[in-house]
Amino acid sequence: MKFFETSKYFSLKKSTYINLRFIAIIGQLITINLIYFIFNFKFNLILGNLIILIAILSNLYLLYINKNTQLLDKVAFLFLLTDVLQLSFLIYLTGGIANPFSIFLIIPTIFSSSNLGFKTNLLLVSTTISIIIFLTFFYQPLPYPVNVHFHVDRYYYYSIPISLIIALIFLNYFALIFGKESRIRKEALNKMEEIMSKEHELLSLGGQAAAAAHSLGTPFSTIKIISSDLLKQFKEDTEVKKDLDLLVSQIERCSEILKKLTLNPIVEDNFIDKDLTIAGYIIEIVKSFKETSKKEFILNFDQYSNSLSITKSIEIVYGLRNFIGNANKFSNSKVFINTKSDNDKTEVIIEDDGEGYTNSVLRKIGEPYIKSYKPSIKSKSGLGLGIFIGKTLLEKNYANILCRNSLTRSGAEVIIQWKNKDLLKI
Numbered sequence: 001m002k003f004f005e006t007s008k009y010f011s012l013k014k015s016t017y018i019n020l021r022f023i024a025i026i027g028q029l030i031t032i033n034l035i036y037f038i039f040n041f042k043f044n045l046i047l048g049n050l051i052i053l054i055a056i057l058s059n060l061y062l063l064y065i066n067k068n069t070q071l072l073d074k075v076a077f078l079f080l081l082t083d084v085l086q087l088s089f090l091i092y093l094t095g096g097i098a099n100p101f102s103i104f105l106i107i108p109t110i111f112s113s114s115n116l117g118f119k120t121n122l123l124l125v126s127t128t129i130s131i132i133i134f135l136t137f138f139y140q141p142l143p144y145p146v147n148v149h150f151h152v153d154r155y156y157y158y159s160i161p162i163s164l165i166i167a168l169i170f171l172n173y174f175a176l177i178f179g180k181e182s183r184i185r186k187e188a189l190n191k192m193e194e195i196m197s198k199e200h201e202l203l204s205l206g207g208q209a210a211a212a213a214h215s216l217g218t219p220f221s222t223i224k225i226i227s228s229d230l231l232k233q234f235k236e237d238t239e240v241k242k243d244l245d246l247l248v249s250q251i252e253r254c255s256e257i258l259k260k261l262t263l264n265p266i267v268e269d270n271f272i273d274k275d276l277t278i279a280g281y282i283i284e285i286v287k288s289f290k291e292t293s294k295k296e297f298i299l300n301f302d303q304y305s306n307s308l309s310i311t312k313s314i315e316i317v318y319g320l321r322n323f324i325g326n327a328n329k330f331s332n333s334k335v336f337i338n339t340k341s342d343n344d345k346t347e348v349i350i351e352d353d354g355e356g357y358t359n360s361v362l363r364k365i366g367e368p369y370i371k372s373y374k375p376s377i378k379s380k381s382g383l384g385l386g387i388f389i390g391k392t393l394l395e396k397n398y399a400n401i402l403c404r405n406s407l408t409r410s411g412a413e414v415i416i417q418w419k420n421k422d423l424l425k426i
Contacts, residue, residue: 011070011396012115014062015367020111021059021083024104028052028090031101035094042143043093051089058082067402069366069388070395077120080108081127088131096139097132097161098152105132106168113172114179125172129165136161224251275309278346278423279339285321286337289328296334304341310423315393320348322390323414327352331411346418352411357403365403366391398422 032048035041058079062071071079084105091099109128113121136158227248234240276284279301286297310316327335331352338349357365365387391401399416406413 011072012076014066014069014071017071017076017079018059018062021055021062024083025052025055025059028055028087032090032094041094043140048090048093051086051093055082055086067366068395068400069391072395072398073116073120076112076116077124080112080124083108084124084128084131088135091135092138093140095142097135097164098157102132102135102160102164106164106171109168110171110175113175114182118176121172121176125168128168132161132164132168220251220255224248227251275311277309278341278348278418281317281320282324282337282339282348285317285324288321289324293328295328295331297328298334298336300336300338302340308341308346308420308423311426313397313426315397316426319390319394319397319399320416322386322393323350323416326386326390327354327412327414330354336409341420344420346420346423348416350414350416351406351409353409354411356405356410356412362404397426 029049029052032045032052036043036045062079066075068075087104091097091102091105094101096102105128109121109124112124227244231241231244231248234244282299286299289295290297324335324337327350331354334353336349336351336353338351340347340349367388387403391403394401394416397418399418401417402415404413404415405411
């Protein structure tokens, strides 16, 4: 049984988490230096600042190296655990559990309880309780200034960790309950919006089809009469007769399609209507672009690419389609798509021969409403939501995504990678 949850509803928004960590880091730096230099409480300041430096480096890793916009359960747990351990080391150096800032130990677990899975949160809570107990008995005492003496009774002292543990369990319980209810409401709301959107589209389609059938009825009838007359006049000319037969058959086909849509606007979308491999998804998506694009699509699949069949996923189709559509839009003439797969992972690499990402776009990849100000690219840009939507949808379905400028070609490169065991859960 897998310990960490992989549901798309168990994740942290990376940008928000990074901002909260920077606020905490700045607060820690100010606090320990203030009490050391201003209030003259002596402790190992170098070690304290070194511990904070580790937190800064981990935040910079999240900011510049980790390219995901959402932190899934396992990764989020590791960073939240780092926060708990980092703060516990600082409290160990500055008086242990009697340090009034020990209350901050319970914040990461409360933060996780409303965003991550139950098992993950249980492990984090257990670790935090163990640390609280440890800091009750093991810590570096603070040398107070000469004219200050701080002493608390044993009963009061031991009530501090007990109150922290009770608050930790109590707050986590309520955060878990509210988080679960919030996820249920969110899922139900998404389903409701999906159904309402589909009903709205079908209603709109039915009205448009009826209007089109009504408006086009007379022109089609006129064209059909004229083509029938021409057919009689040129029945001896084999070549002309062949073209006129085709014209008449296509007019009749258009009439039948409009009539069908008028009577029954609820027409199923047959685009990718079965379970396929990732290579199969890409082939079908590329076919849809070839109908309107003059660009050359160069596909390269290894021998394992067609071995793993996955359940039809609209989110994966839409995500891949967005990235392939971007490559088609910004390429000069060619789009390169390579798929690699083995027993452990599946990887899709999408490249184009265009100008690539500008620095202004590359710095903000994954954020909505980003645009390039380069004239040659700006003319092709839309609202800047394509990468954001595609990246978010695929990451919610367990993909790791890297967007960069190609190392071998002139254009952009997108690397999308899944673990095969995650693909099978979709």
